[in-house]
Amino acid sequence: MTALSLTINGRAHGPVEVRDDLSMNDFLREVLGMTGTKFGCGAAQCLSCVVIIDEPGGTSYTNPTCVVPAINFNGKHIRTVEGHAQGGVLTPLQTAFIEHFSFQCGYCTAGFLNEGQVLLERLAAEPIPRADLEQTILEALDGHLCRCTGYVRYHQAVRDVILADAARYLQAEAGMTGGAAPAAKGDRR
């Protein structure tokens, strides 16, 4: 057993004694009852279970929770899907996922949402050329598996949020709308 303390969605948790082999996914879902973080493959392959880890320097990244012991998150600040909406108001990315019908069963959605949010924050800090946008989104969402709607609608939703605030996310020459949807993975709707 090890004492675990961490901050989740801005709220401090612990110290609480946890088994050393308790996964972070089980800690969130079974100990804290935060079931928004899903358990899919259990093998770090589908990324449905990722949460956001915020680093002290202001950068963030996503990390699977299914194969990682909870004690590895000791002292960290993380965000889960439950932390996105504030006061019942959805974020632009959450709204875009709904408007684009990006999900059906929703099992993969928390993972895509966390990944997309990290991308938005990265681009806000380091805007990119418009010409690089499609590839940047593809690379950011790469590895997230969806068995229902495919991937195009997630991609389109992320792109729409970026283009709707192009001055924030794209370099000066950007700001135009439009562009072809990616053809890497099929839209099954």
Ligand code: FES
């Ligand atoms: S459940 Fe963690 S990567 Fe699939």
Ligand code: FES
């Ligand atoms: S919406 Fe069902 S797995 Fe993606």
